[in-house]
Amino acid sequence: MRSVLLSLLAAASSIELAASLAVPDTHVLHEKREVTQGTPWVKRNRVESHIKLPVRIGLKQNAEASEKAVEWLMEVSDPNSEKYGQHWSQEDVIKAFQPTPETVEKVKAWLKMVIHEDRITHTDNKAWFAFDASTEELEKLVHAEYYEYHNEDAGTVLLSTDGYHIPKHLQEHIDLITPGVKGLKVRSDDLAKRASRSSRLVKTPLDENKTWNITDIEKTDNCDRLITPACLQALYKYPPQSSKVSPKNSLGIFEEADTYAQEDLDFYFAKFAPWVKNRVCPILNGIDGGSAPTRPSEAGIESSLDFELAIPIIYPQTTTLYQTDDSYYANNPTNGLFNTFLDALDGSYCTYSAYGETGNDPQLDPTYPDLHPGGYRGKLMCGTYKPTNVISISYGEQESWLPVAYQVRQCNEFLKLGMQGVTIVVASGDDGVAGPPGTVQGCLGENGHIFSPTQPCGCPWITNVGATTIAPGKTVNDPEVAVYDAAGTKYYQELASGGGFSNIFYAPAYQTKAIANYFKISNPPYKYYHNGAFDPPDGVYNRDGRGIPDVAAIGDNIAIFYQGKETTGGGTSASAPIFAALINRIVDERLASGKGPLGFINPVLYQHPYVLNDITSGKNPGCGVEGFSASVGWDPVTGLGTPNYPKMSKLFNSLK
Incomplete structure (x- = not known):
């Protein structure tokens, strides 16, 4: 690294x-x-x-922990290791680091x-x-x-x-x-609103009042125009969920400055997932004043999307909502992201001083107690919640927005969660090789032509999910393609699967062979640089950086119901909870047979890419160029591909 x-x-x-x-x-x-x-x-x-x-x-x-952290993680994550699946306790991790x-x-x-x-x-x-x-x-x-x-x-x-x-x-x-x-x-x-920095990755449609025009929810004839739970089941071939699920296995979902309305979920499930009964809602783990649900008129499209996609896949498994930050900081944020969430999962990640908890950056992160009107008056929550076995995150920023040390510390915390058996699934971004349009750093460099990697996706110890689509006129039985929608066609802004190479982190050992294969068979037609050194630039991407994403899932034409309206949306914000929900189901199968959670899944996936549907068509434009190309094997557009649930389930359940 x-x-x-x-x-x-x-x-x-x-x-x-x-x-x-x-x-x-x-x-x-x-x-x-x-x-x-x-x-x-x-x-x-x-x-x-x-x-x-x-x-x-x-x-x-601890220097020993710095040197051995990756080795410790890989010992419990590599299927060839004798210690595979022997995850650490939180106490052991704290002591070691x-x-x-x-x-x-x-x-x-x-x-x-x-x-x-x-x-x-x-x-x-x-x-x-x-x-x-x-x-x-x-x-x-x-x-x-x-x-x-x-x-x-x-x-x-x-x-x-x-x-x-x-x-x-x-x-x-x-x-x-x-x-x-x-x-x-x-x-x-x-202060600028969080949404203006596109920390939420979902793309909003041009017409939020359009109707679904669908009568038979079990049919999959028009999945190229509207993705429903029936389409997802047909695409990824997962069976109906068992009625017997583990009470110790809830799917965690992170949210900030965006809240669901129960009435929206009820309507969506009644329409598309009638097997979801009894006003099902997430288990609230409110962090530093974070609360939910809200009134339909104030509902957020991100939360609606996450739960309307995930719950029908895993029900009767539960979801756990990590709703972060009080109303003041959620709507008037500083520039950081995820630290208060990580604090709440690991008490050693946050610390106290006279100014309140100081494990966080006083300029980048919220400070509690919050004395603003309506602010959360308690102390920063530290180690309050036990992390779920799988956590889905559909939020992100750009690497260039935050100090390197800030990101490295967060990445180390994701590593520690992986050591404890937690799978972290993150959306790779919706702007192709660029950052959000209209921001200062949509692309990097003096001329704004250098590709801008997303954060925290550069961290090698999480699983990044890109986005695909069903091509017009094609069906769930045809290969998916990398999503690309030009601005003004379906959504207000351009939608392209986020991908590329980190400027901060080197490609990890488990990924180097896959990246080398990509460069061999589909070498990008762009100049590149090394070691993240793009100033002055010799190219537009970091040749030896960690590759983004790892996998992909459908992320276009998604049926959503929010604020009492039928609409569609898209982006890797949809892809991440879909993939996370499928992993959570596999964890439940393992628990039923007396095995443990999966933790960090990338080493298994890169060694066994056949359990994913390889996506070989499409690009992810940005920064004035066509971006990277999807290719045979791993690529920086759709990763290793989309889930083949029967194969994934068989593989992960065969491991000890």
Whole structure:
């Protein structure tokens, strides 16, 4: 695993940044602001010296865990391993990954040179130091100058630095310091809505009042125009669900700033899935004030899509809703995503200081208690919920939107969940090789032509799902193709299966053979670069990055009912819960035979790609080009392909 952060430690960059700073020879540049063309942030005045800042020092995890984490995960995930399926307990994981006493002692000794020991809070899991410091104290500590960065359009101001320094001997002990290059939000007049950043991946139709015009729900004659539960069953050949299911196996679904209405679910199930009885609804695991359901007039299309697709597949298995964040932060968010969710699953992931829980980034993530009107007044929820065996996530951002260290820490947490037997399924994005249109970083580089990978899809320890469609005039018995709908044909915005190569993470060992095969038989006609180093660019994609997606499922012409209306939608937001629901059914079969959950499934799938329907037609346009092409075997459009449930079930149930 490599990140572009490593390049920030170069001595040349340190000299350039420190031209006006008295940086001693004992220190080194630890993190530097990466300037992207078109950024909305304008650097202005120095931050006044007396301003108080909440400071966090993220400590490196145990070195042995850093070196062996992937090995530990693969031991329980590789079907050829003698330890396959022998997942760890949460307690064992926490113990293995906590920083060493040496790291704690050395970093604290450095802090005490500027900050009195009584002011330093050390978290119970030893992962963070937290304290309040004046700007003058922080600048003295990290040999940096802090400025105000203004975003006039969003009405937001950050207190931030172009880069900061730490003692050379602490590089191996410190992950990151905040506020750092991404800064601390101190004032907001009109925060941008989360939806404006396309954190929800579902594509909304041109006409949300169109009717389904379908009478016989069991027929699959028009699945090229409207996907119903009957179409899904015909496509992926899964049998009717058993009436006997495990009470310990609920499908987890993540939601934020989007809530379902029970009346919508009831109507949809009555129409398309009459076997779903008795006003079935998700089990609510509300996180930091997250609540559900809501009134039909306020229902969200993402939540409606997720539950209307998943529940008919798994019923009478249950779904568990991880509804994150109170109404203020859900509608007026900062720029981060998933941290409060991960906090609630693992108490060691979040920590406490005088400013509230400080395991999260104070600029990127919500801060609780929330004193805004209607805010959640409790403390940040830490380790409150046990994770379900399978979790579906249909939300995402772009790698370029967040600090590398922020993403690496989240990726490590996904790895730990995999070690514990949790399968994380994530939508790969709906904008092909680009980011959402209309954003500053839809594509990267000075000319906006470099492909923009999605986040958290670059993390190698999750299963990414791309989107397919049934071609017009074709049936469920014909091969699916990669989805592509030009803007204005079916949806307000262009829809193309998100795919490509991470700029932060290397291709993992389980994937390298599949990627090499793709380059051999279907080499993309674009220049490329290595190690995520796209500035200055030598190409448009990272040749040695982790490939996205891993698999695919139908994601077009999906029947949805929300806000009391019949409509259709599309995107990998549909693909992810479909694939996750099928995996959850297989987990239930394993539990019934006395076996355990599946956990991280990618090594099994890449070794046995025959259990998926290979998609060989279609592209994922973006950044002014046609994007990548679907191909025989794995490809960065539809991955290994779509589910063949009988084959998948037979394979996974044959494993110990």
